[in-house]
Amino acid sequence: MRRPVKYGILGGITMSFLAGIGMVESFADRMLIDPVLNMGYLVLYGIVAVYGNMAARSEPNPLEEPSYEKGSSALAGLMTGLIAGLGAAIFVVLVDSVDMTRYFPNFRPELVEVMTFGLELIPGLVALIAVSGAAGAVGAVVLGLEASRRHRVAATVGWVLGFALFQVVVTDILDIAPALARVFYAPLGGLEWYMAVIIGAVAYFLSGRSKGKAKSVIETVRTAERWSGVRWSVYAFAGIALLLPWLVLGGIVNELLINVFLYVLMGLGLNIVVGYAGLLDLGYVAFFAVGAYGTALLTSSLSPTVTPELSWWVALPFVVGLAAIAGLLVGTPVIRMRGDYLAIVTLGFGEIVRILLLSDWLVPYFGGSQGIRQIPGIQVGPWEVSGVDPQYFVYFAAFFAGLAAFISYRAQNSRVGRAWAAMREDEDVAEAIGVSTVKAKLLAFITGAVVASFAGALFSAKVGAVFTNSFDVLVSLIILVVVIVGGMGSIPGVILGAFVLIGILGGPKSPGLLAEFSEYKLLVYGALLIYMMLKRPEGLWPSARRSRELHADELTQDAWLDKGGDFVSDGEQGAPA
Amino acid sequence: MLSIHVTTPPTTERSSSRRFRFNWVDSFLWFIRIFAIITIVVGLTGSIQGFLAGEGPSVEQWRDLFISSVSTGAMYGLIALGYSMVYGVLGFINFAHGEVFMSGIMVGWISATLMFENGFWDANPFAALAVILLVAMFTSTLVAVVVERIAYRPLRNAPRLIPLITSIGVSFFLQYVFAGLFGVGVNSYPPPPGNLGNDVIIFGVPIEGTKILVIGVSILAMIGLWFFVARTKTGRAMRAVAEDKEIAGLMGINVDRTIVTTFAVGGAMAGVAGLLWALLFRGVIFTTGFLPGIKAFTAAVMGGIGNLPGAMLGGVLLGLFEGMGPLLVLDGLGIPAVSQLKDAVAFAALILVLVFRPSGLLGERLGSEDRV
Numbered sequence: 029m030r031r032p033v034k035y036g037i038l039g040g041i042t043m044s045f046l047a048g049i050g051m052v053e054s055f056a057d058r059m060l061i062d063p064v065l066n067m068g069y070l071v072l073y074g075i076v077a078v079y080g081n082m083a084a085r086s087e088p089n090p091l092e093e094p095s096y097e098k099g100s101s102a103l104a105g106l107m108t109g110l111i112a113g114l115g116a117a118i119f120v121v122l123v124d125s126v127d128m129t130r131y132f133p134n135f136r137p138e139l140v141e142v143m144t145f146g147l148e149l150i151p152g153l154v155a156l157i158a159v160s161g162a163a164g165a166v167g168a169v170v171l172g173l174e175a176s177r178r179h180r181v182a183a184t185v186g187w188v189l190g191f192a193l194f195q196v197v198v199t200d201i202l203d204i205a206p207a208l209a210r211v212f213y214a215p216l217g218g219l220e221w222y223m224a225v226i227i228g229a230v231a232y233f234l235s236g237r238s239k240g241k242a243k244s245v246i247e248t249v250r251t252a253e254r255w256s257g258v259r260w261s262v263y264a265f266a267g268i269a270l271l272l273p274w275l276v277l278g279g280i281v282n283e284l285l286i287n288v289f290l291y292v293l294m295g296l297g298l299n300i301v302v303g304y305a306g307l308l309d310l311g312y313v314a315f316f317a318v319g320a321y322g323t324a325l326l327t328s329s330l331s332p333t334v335t336p337e338l339s340w341w342v343a344l345p346f347v348v349g350l351a352a353i354a355g356l357l358v359g360t361p362v363i364r365m366r367g368d369y370l371a372i373v374t375l376g377f378g379e380i381v382r383i384l385l386l387s388d389w390l391v392p393y394f395g396g397s398q399g400i401r402q403i404p405g406i407q408v409g410p411w412e413v414s415g416v417d418p419q420y421f422v423y424f425a426a427f428f429a430g431l432a433a434f435i436s437y438r439a440q441n442s443r444v445g446r447a448w449a450a451m452r453e454d455e456d457v458a459e460a461i462g463v464s465t466v467k468a469k470l471l472a473f474i475t476g477a478v479v480a481s482f483a484g485a486l487f488s489a490k491v492g493a494v495f496t497n498s499f500d501v502l503v504s505l506i507i508l509v510v511v512i513v514g515g516m517g518s519i520p521g522v523i524l525g526a527f528v529l530i531g532i533l534g535g536p537k538s539p540g541l542l543a544e545f546s547e548y549k550l551l552v553y554g555a556l557l558i559y560m561m562l563k564r565p566e567g568l569w570p571s572a573r574r575s576r577e578l579h580a581d582e583l584t585q586d587a588w589l590d591k592g593g594d595f596v597s598d599g600e601q602g603a604p605a
Numbered sequence: 606m607l608s609i610h611v612t613t614p615p616t617t618e619r620s621s622s623r624r625f626r627f628n629w630v631d632s633f634l635w636f637i638r639i640f641a642i643i644t645i646v647v648g649l650t651g652s653i654q655g656f657l658a659g660e661g662p663s664v665e666q667w668r669d670l671f672i673s674s675v676s677t678g679a680m681y682g683l684i685a686l687g688y689s690m691v692y693g694v695l696g697f698i699n700f701a702h703g704e705v706f707m708s709g710i711m712v713g714w715i716s717a718t719l720m721f722e723n724g725f726w727d728a729n730p731f732a733a734l735a736v737i738l739l740v741a742m743f744t745s746t747l748v749a750v751v752v753e754r755i756a757y758r759p760l761r762n763a764p765r766l767i768p769l770i771t772s773i774g775v776s777f778f779l780q781y782v783f784a785g786l787f788g789v790g791v792n793s794y795p796p797p798p799g800n801l802g803n804d805v806i807i808f809g810v811p812i813e814g815t816k817i818l819v820i821g822v823s824i825l826a827m828i829g830l831w832f833f834v835a836r837t838k839t840g841r842a843m844r845a846v847a848e849d850k851e852i853a854g855l856m857g858i859n860v861d862r863t864i865v866t867t868f869a870v871g872g873a874m875a876g877v878a879g880l881l882w883a884l885l886f887r888g889v890i891f892t893t894g895f896l897p898g899i900k901a902f903t904a905a906v907m908g909g910i911g912n913l914p915g916a917m918l919g920g921v922l923l924g925l926f927e928g929m930g931p932l933l934v935l936d937g938l939g940i941p942a943v944s945q946l947k948d949a950v951a952f953a954a955l956i957l958v959l960v961f962r963p964s965g966l967l968g969e970r971l972g973s974e975d976r977v
């Protein structure tokens with residue numbers, strides 16, 4: 029019974045913490061399933077369910093198969109939940125009895141009201157503890173289910189929550205038939221409870237049927253003849269998917285997609301610098317700024333001094349050239365610097381660029397805090413595409429993101445790509461086997477800068493104006509988080525990272541699908557970054573090479589265990605006999 | 606500082622071509638050096654001419670600027686000690702150290718407000734400051750130690766950049782935890798208690814009381830730290846661990862505990878710096894730690910990372926650079942509104958130090974992995 033107590037206390041602390049920073053209260057405004065569940069409660073009790081689940085697991089012991097006993101694991105979960113609820117209840121009582129709003133603005137009566145389900149204090153606290161205990165027990169019971177049943181439950185919960193959380197997307201798609209949207213969602217937001225039941229039931233009964241089907245479809249396509257019907261149907265699907273943003277998706281989703289693609293673009297660019305070449309660049313936003321301001325100077329009619337008023341396409345090559353020069357200028361002085369010094373110096377470069385753009389000194393060129401306005405969109409024949417029509421602009425963003433993916437893919441195994449990999453592994457050894465590290469480093473900086481300048485050019489055409497506050501150091505760090513969470517050195521990883529983080533949580537200045545997170549997204553980003561570094565440093569979708577590197581020790585250990593080696597007593601590790 | 610490059614004798618064709626490429630980078634670095642020197646000289650001459658012609662700030666204003674730069678620099682120096690010590694022992698930049706500093710100021714603010722409201726603040730100014738000092742030191746130490754335990758200890762043997770990236774995550778996390786708890790607005794300390802804000806005449810020069818206090822406190826803290834590191838057993842253990850973790854462990858030193866101590870001492874120094882921030886600037890917001898943190902790291906690098914007197918010296922120098930540099934150099938170049946460029950000057954100073962003298966002013970002392 030030590031684990032339930034431990035996880036219960038942790039759960040209580042986490043619940044109080046989430047409540048104390050105001051997360052529960054502000055999320056409570058967002059209804060998920062109309063009268064029953066709001067997002068605040070989902071977060072609060074979801075955590076308890078996770079802790080309950082963890083408490084019910086038997087002590088991890090590599091020598092024993094994990095075993096569950098239904099009754100005792102449910103009991104462990106219940107215990108965990110009750111203890112966690114008790115902890116949260118103590119916190120609520122504290123908030124209710126001592127007025128601390130002066131120092132902690134979130135410790136206010138509204139919080140107590142949310143936590144006690146709007147009841148009186150005592151019955152509310154009892155309800156809090158009871159619900160918490162139930163959540164813990166549910167989390168534990170799920171663990172005890174047999175695998176197929178567990179998948180079904182997971183599918184049910186996933187689909188219902190998906191429909192509830194991504195209400196924006198669903199209504200956006202259902203824009204053609206608003207009446208249908210009203211069937212799904214309550215007027216004040218949130219899935220109608222009967223729709224939740226229907227969706228859950230459908231998901232429960234249909235899940236498990238599709239198992240293995242996706243794999244076989246992929247296999248069919250893979251083995252199909254070049255001109256066979258199967259291939260053509262794939263192309264047809266791809267074509268239809270391409271038309272989606274234009275015909276089906278609404279403004280909000282397209283806007284979001286553009287943001288995601290911009291971050292895919294920058295993420296892939298930074299991935300070349302950090303993931304391939306192993307140079308931690310914390311000032312990457314500077315190149316984005318060069319791209320955006322370069323485009324602004326060359327195309328805008330309101331640019332203070334330089335006003336050639338070129339079209340976007342004519343300006344692009346100049347902007348790219350400018351970015352390449354910027355990459356060279358930043359890259360050369362830092363070429364001899366060690367990893368972490370490099371990080372801090374590039375961060376300094378990024379900040380210097382932003383400060384200079386903002387300063388009164390350069391106002392005659394860059395407009396200072398006023399920025400540069402009236403940047404035209406992208407010309408296509410007689411039309412001009414800008415952020416006003418996201419359903420068209422998204423194609424340009426997607427095209428350049430695709431281009432960046434192509435460049436990364438081709439670079440990865442090219443001569444220079446292998447030079448980067450060698451340099452990342454060990455600079456001295458790379459040098460010794462004839463890799464010119466100077467050249468490789470500069471090339472990495474230049475390629476990264478060029479890719480970022482595409483993003484900058486797109487960004488300025490989309491927004492129609494550039495201001496310095498789009499280029500602060502936070503953007504660099506967020507791009508880095510995208511790359512790391514997705515998987516350093518992995519192209520699909522970076523794309524996935526951008527979709528998950530920017531698309532769902534939101535970027536530094538733009539909300540994502542879960543707009544409620546905007547206040548707390550950096551908290552989540554930070555927590556995610558720490559978690560990933562501790563538990564899964566290779567990222568969500570790791571590149572094969574990287575994950576081999578990071579788990580090299582474990583592999584040798586596994587191999588050693590497989591051979592049945594006995595424990596070495598003198599603390600020597602690794603080398604199998 | 607520089608990673609070791611293989612220097613092959615210039616006899617073969619291959620190495621001569623390599624030498625050529627190196628020279629290309631070198632000549633660019635020389636270009637930067639010469640350009641920087643010319644800029645500084647031209648700027649200085651311009652400013653001095655302006656000063657002689659009676660334009661710009663008066664002598665008194667220069668003097669006040671100097672004193673406030675030194676006191677800000679002393680604060681940077683105290684934060685820099687934390688960076689320097691952690692870098693010396695673990696070899697990574699603890700990006701979250703700025704947030705450790707901020708946490709002390711934030712929690713100290715609660716005690717300050719409480720004391721201000723019940724009159725203790727003005728009745729016993731020094732006792733009040735001591736209370737804030739203790740609260741800030743305690744908070745910062747606690748945060749530093751908890752962060753080490755949760756985020757850094759599992760990464761003891763991870764590749765170099767992983768703890769650095771983790772510390773960026775910790776920095777985000779702490780910032781927004783404090784934003785959530787304390788709100789996103791600026792929390793202001795009450796005005797300096799008693800007659801601390803008044804000028805004190807020292808050698809015929811009037812100096813603001815708080816600035817003297819700031820400089821005095823940092824000198825005391827520095828002496829205390831020096832005594833701790835150089836004279837106590839724990840300090841010796843710390844130096845041994847910085848030298849070589851493995852061998853220190855074999856000598857019977859508890860490496861983990863020593864590392865925690867390092868974080869704790871760094872945190873305590875950040876707490877002291879927190880009090881100084883409160884005295885100098887009074888306002889605190891959840892992002893307060895970010896810029897001073899980076900600047901303190903700059904200071905640590907300037908003085909030679911891993912070198913404790915160097916960190917203090919680097920802090921004071923950085924304070925002077927960013928406080929006086931804009932007026933002294935940039936103004937002479939005819940740049941308007943130079944005070945906006947304060948932070949840019951600090952970062953430029955970092956880049957220049959690394960270009961001119963990568964091992965810092967007093968030379969860095971690194972662990973065995975770095976020396977090779």
